[in-house]
Amino acid sequence: MYNTLSKRKEAFRTVKPGKVGIYLCGPTVYDKAHIGHMVGPVIFDCIKRYLVYRDYDVQWVVNITDVDDKLINKANERGISMLEVAEENIADYNDNLAALGVDQIDHFPRATECMDEIIAFVQSLVDQGYAYASEGDVYFEVGKDVQYGKLSNRSVAAMQGEGGGTAARKRGLADFALWKSAKPGEPSWDSPWSKGRPGWHIECSAMSKKILGATFDIHGGGLDLVFPHHENEIAQSECCHDAPMVTYWAHNGLLRASSAAGKVGGRGSSAERADQEGADEQRLSHPGVNPQQSGKMSRSAGAGGLAELIARQGGERIRFFLLRTHYRSTVLFNEPALDEAGVGLEGFYRLFKRYTRITGKDFYDLHPSTPQAVENDDSANNSSLAEALKCREKFLNAMDDDFNTGGAIGELFELAKIINKFCDDNDLEGDGNSDDRVIQLQRLLATLKELAAILGIFLQAPTSDGESEAGDALLGPLMQLVISIRAKARTSKDFATADTLRAGLDPLGIAMEDRAGGTEWSGGDNQSMPGIMQLLVELRNTARAKKDFATSDLIRDSLAAIGITLEDRSGGTEWSADGAK
RNA sequence: GGCGCCGUGGCCAAGUGGCUAAGGCAUCGGAUUGCAAAUCCGACAUCGGCGGUUCGAAUCCGCCCGGCGCCUCCA
Numbered sequence: 067m068y069n070t071l072s073k074r075k076e077a078f079r080t081v082k083p084g085k086v087g088i089y090l091c092g093p094t095v096y097d098k099a100h101i102g103h104m105v106g107p108v109i110f111d112c113i114k115r116y117l118v119y120r121d122y123d124v125q126w127v128v129n130i131t132d133v134d135d136k137l138i139n140k141a142n143e144r145g146i147s148m149l150e151v152a153e154e155n156i157a158d159y160n161d162n163l164a165a166l167g168v169d170q171i172d173h174f175p176r177a178t179e180c181m182d183e184i185i186a187f188v189q190s191l192v193d194q195g196y197a198y199a200s201e202g203d204v205y206f207e208v209g210k211d212v213q214y215g216k217l218s219n220r221s222v223a224a225m226q227g228e229g230g231g232t233a234a235r236k237r238g239l240a241d242f243a244l245w246k247s248a249k250p251g252e253p254s255w256d257s258p259w260s261k262g263r264p265g266w267h268i269e270c271s272a273m274s275k276k277i278l279g280a281t282f283d284i285h286g287g288g289l290d291l292v293f294p295h296h297e298n299e300i301a302q303s304e305c306c307h308d309a310p311m312v313t314y315w316a317h318n319g320l321l322r323a324s325s326a327a328g329k330v331g332g333r334g335s336s337a338e339r340a341d342q343e344g345a346d347e348q349r350l351s352h353p354g355v356n357p358q359q360s361g362k363m364s365r366s367a368g369a370g371g372l373a374e375l376i377a378r379q380g381g382e383r384i385r386f387f388l389l390r391t392h393y394r395s396t397v398l399f400n401e402p403a404l405d406e407a408g409v410g411l412e413g414f415y416r417l418f419k420r421y422t423r424i425t426g427k428d429f430y431d432l433h434p435s436t437p438q439a440v441e442n443d444d445s446a447n448n449s450s451l452a453e454a455l456k457c458r459e460k461f462l463n464a465m466d467d468d469f470n471t472g473g474a475i476g477e478l479f480e481l482a483k484i485i486n487k488f489c490d491d492n493d494l495e496g497d498g499n500s501d502d503r504v505i506q507l508q509r510l511l512a513t514l515k516e517l518a519a520i521l522g523i524f525l526q527a528p529t530s531d532g533e534s535e536a537g538d539a540l541l542g543p544l545m546q547l548v549i550s551i552r553a554k555a556r557t558s559k560d561f562a563t564a565d566t567l568r569a570g571l572d573p574l575g576i577a578m579e580d581r582a583g584g585t586e587w588s589g590g591d592n593q594s595m596p597g598i599m600q601l602l603v604e605l606r607n608t609a610r611a612k613k614d615f616a617t618s619d620l621i622r623d624s625l626a627a628i629g630i631t632l633e634d635r636s637g638g639t640e641w642s643a644d645g646a647k
Numbered sequence: 648g649g650c651g652c653c654g655u656g657g658c659c660a661a662g663u664g665g666c667u668a669a670g671g672c673a674u675c676g677g678a679u680u681g682c683a684a685a686u687c688c689g690a691c692a693u694c695g696g697c698g699g700u701u702c703g704a705a706u707c708c709g710c711c712c713g714g715c716g717c718c719u720c721c722a
Contacts, residue, residue, distance in 0.1 A: 073651095093722070103722050136720075219650055220718075266720085288722035293650090295721090319652090320722070322715080390671080391660070396653080396715070406659070406672050413671090416685065460669085464661080473661045476670035483687085490679095490687055561681060568683070579684050586685095 067284075068394065068468045070292060070315035071217055075468055080283050081313060085123045087282035088114065089274040089312070091291055092128040092174075095155035096136040099162050099372050101384070101399060102288070102321045107168045108385055108522075109318055109393040109469070110286055114170040116465050116520050119437075127173040127277050129270060130156060133263050138252055148253050152176075162372055165381035167522045173277050177269040180276060181255050184264045187272040187306060188244045188257075196305040200235040202247030202260030208240040211301045217315060218293035242298055244268045267298040274311075275303065285312040289320055289394075319391075321399040375401075382528045383408045389471040389521055410479070414524065417482050421511055423583060424494045425504055430527055434519055435512035448506055450488040454513050457481045461517050471521060478517060485510045495582055540643060541590055543628040544598055545576070549585045551605070551621065552578075563605065570601040595643075603632070603639045 068075045080086055090110050093103050110126065117124045132152035141148040163171075177184070188204055191197035197206050208214050208222055215221055222240055233239065243265035248254035254261040264272075274282060280303070287296060296315065303311040376384065379401070387407040391397050418429035440455065457477045464473035488510060492498040518524040548567060555563040568578050574597040576590040590598075602621055609617040622632045630643045 091722070094720085100722090106722050134720095218717080221649090286722095289652090290717070290721055293717065294719090318722075320716075394652090395660090398659090403659070409673095410671050413685095420686085464669095470661075473669075476661060479670050486686055487688095556681080559681075565682070577684065580680075580682095581685085 067314050068316065069313075070317050076314070079313070080122070081279075081281055084121070086117050086125070086284065087278035088124065088126040088284040088286065089270070089278055089282060090126070090128045090285075091270060091287035091295065092130050093155075093159055094131040094134050094136060095152045095159060096134065096140045098155060099159045101372055101375065103159070104162060104166055104168075104372070104384070105318050105321060105388060105393075105397075106286055106288060107163055107171075108166055108388050109471070111168040111170045111522055112389065112471055112520065113284075113316075113469050115522055116469065118170075119520050124170075125172050125278060126170055127175065127274065128171050129273050130159075130174060130176045131266070131269065132156070132176045132178050133253065134266065149178075152178075158373070162376065165376045166385045167381060167525065170522075175273045175277060177264060177273070180269065180273050181264075183276045184268055184272040185245075185255075185257050187268060187275070187302070188264075190306050191244065191302065194305065196302075197244055198237065199245075199259045200237075202262060203235055203243055204245035204259050205236050205241040206244050206298065206302060206305075207237055208242070208301070209238050211305055213304065214301050215297065217300050218297045220293065220297075242267065242294065244302070267295055268302060270295075270299050271302040271306070271311075275307075280307040280311070281309050282312055284314045284316055286316040286318065289317045292317055316393075318393045319396045321397050323399060379404050379408070380528050382523055383411055386411055386475075386523055389523075390475055392468075392470055392472050394468075413479075414482055415528075417486060417511075418524075419586070420486070420489060420495070421507065423581065424489065424499060424507065429511060429515070429524075432508060432511055432515055434515040435509070436516065440513070443509070450484055451506065451509060451513075453484050454481055454510050457484065458513055458517060461520075465520065474517070474521065478514065478521075481510075481514050481517070485514065540595065540628065540630070541592065541598075544595070544630070545587050545590070547621075547624050547628065548598065548602070549578070549587065550624075551602075553585065556580075566605070567601065571598070574598065599630070599641050603641065606632075607639065 067078050088110060090106050092107075093099060107128065110128075114124050114126050130152075133148065137148050137151055141151045144151070163169075188197065191206065192199065192204065196210050197204055222238075245257060245259055245262055245268075246265055247260035247262040252263070254263060274285070285296070285299075292315075300311050300315075383404060387404050388397065390407060421427070421429050421432075440458070443451070443455075457480050461474045461477040461481075464470040464477065467473070485507070488507065489495065492503050494503060494507060515524060548571070552564050552567045555561070555567075571578060571587075571590075574590060574594040576594060576598075577588050579586045579588075602625070606618045606621045609615070609621070625632060625641070630641055633640050633642075
């Protein structure tokens with residue numbers, strides 16, 4: 067596991083045998099979450115799943131910062147309480163986590179619920195001479211900590227930052243606030259120094275100590291938190307306890323909105339981009355908005371849009387996309403890239419459908435394989451299974467190497483190919499379907515499921531966005547009708563009609579696949595209805611023109627059976643559906 | 648200016664000293680299909696440049712070119 071503190075990978079060891087404590091810096095809940103807030107939770111969700119898979123007893127903490135200048139400002143802006151702002155955004159945060167399949171968090175401490183611990187922590191630092199009170203504030207004296215700067219690798223002397231707070235009240239410019247006295251009207255808590263609130267960094271030291279102990283295993287967060295937040299945390303905690311705070315500091319890379327200049331490390335003219343930005347800013351005189359969305363993913367680029375993004379793309383796709391890249395890398399985030407990841411995911415979903423065609427069962431009901439089952443499996447003479455086990459080994463090796471989810475996903479694709487090939491080679495959708503083969507197929511898929519569960523994917527069928535469900539009621543029967551009409555055409559070798567139907571559905575986003583057992587369709591939503599109807603009406607008109615009334619009446623009668631009425635008028639054929647129009 | 652990260656096929660992305668450089672998307676052939684789709688098979692890179700260390704480097708070192716981040720609130 068890579069350690070930001072040592073700047074290299076280290077063998078994994080734990081403070082207590084068999085136990086792992088993880089603390090991830092969560093959001094300051096002054097606004098809706100954006101996609102960048104999801105990176106840490108998703109990767110740490112995987113890390114926990116993997117450690118649990120490896121039989122560790124894991125406690126994972128994600129804190130919520132619910133007291134802060136920004137929350138206070140927001141509350142004043144909106145004329146509601148700080149608590150109300152927090153509650154609203156916590157709910158939003160939790161919804162987003164759930165949509166991305168992040169459900170491994172054990173503790174969600176909130177700063178406002180840990181005031182006693184925070185105040186005690188500050189007091190301890192004052193008592194030990196590492197902090198001083200000044201006009202109601204309390205500051206950490208950076209100069210007293212000889213190790214200060216070791217995490218972010220900077221010297222106190224070289225620092226230009228002020229460390230926040232009012233310079234006049236501080237002994238050193240880099241000293242940072244542990245406690246801030248409240249201005250009139252601000253939320254405050256009693257303390258030995260003043261009515262006030264905690265500084266930003268102290269809550270993490272206090273809450274991690276409370277739940278995980280003075281020394282724990284993994285502390286995570288975004289790369290942007292290394293300085294000053296984590297540098298200050300480590301200073302507070304280690305001065306307070308005279309013991310290491312954590313064994314591994316793990317920082318995830320940040321998301322970037324795509325820029326016209328292209329890839330992260332690639333070529334591109336920054337000068338050109340800067341020029342254009344300058345020009346745009348002049349023209350629009352609107353410096354707050356970056357027209358090309360280049361640069362770091364910012365609040366303005368993503369705020370408020372996460373729920374919509376999830377509804378559009380689906381939580382599993384976003385999760386899968388994030389896990390394709392190693393967690394320490396910068397990721398260019400944009401919807402075309404998400405779409406591409408989605409294409410890859412579709413292949414897995416098709417394999418699961420294939421399993422259902424072969425067995426009549428649901429992939430999501432299949433029991434995953436386990437390490438124990440693999441050890442005891444005597445059927446390695448089956449070459450497909452042997453290949454699958456090789457993939458499994460590579461997958462686990464990748465995860466063992468600093469949680470390399472990107473490499474692991476590559477093996478998942480390889481595994482899917484092996485399984486598809488097994489189905490092909492043995493004609494499982496035709497004459498080769500035997501109990502014996504089905505059992506082998508299940509074993510292969512159980513391995514896929516075992517590994518996917520580590521990444522937290524393929525745990526349940528992806529939910530389609532809720533919007534379209536009402537209109538979908540008619541889509542199914544309508545498609546059955548289209549399929550039966552097309553089947554009739556195909557049997558009578560009327561391929562022109564069959565192809566017209568299939569080609570006509572394509573622009574509506576509906577695909578048809580002819581299988582041995584019948585035709586399958588996918589895609590489409592309530593928006594597709596008018597298009598399908600138009601197609602059927604045209605088909606019927608063609609039949610009528612040819613005086614093929616058998617076909618035209620069949621279409622009309624079948625539609626009537628599912629509640630859609632056709633009326634031939636002089637201007638054309640009109641249709642109406644009961645209730646759903 | 649200080650501290651860091653990165654540059655692998657058209658795009659995304661594993662690989663950090665040693666078999667023919669994973670995998671995905673795209674593209675092009677082939678099998679299959681009434682035709683498609685799906686699936687499978689095959690094709691497609693010598694790793695930003697130069698120099699060095701080494702029996703051997705995409706992988707280590709140096710220089711150069713290019714991109715990005717942090718140093719202020721930030722996941």
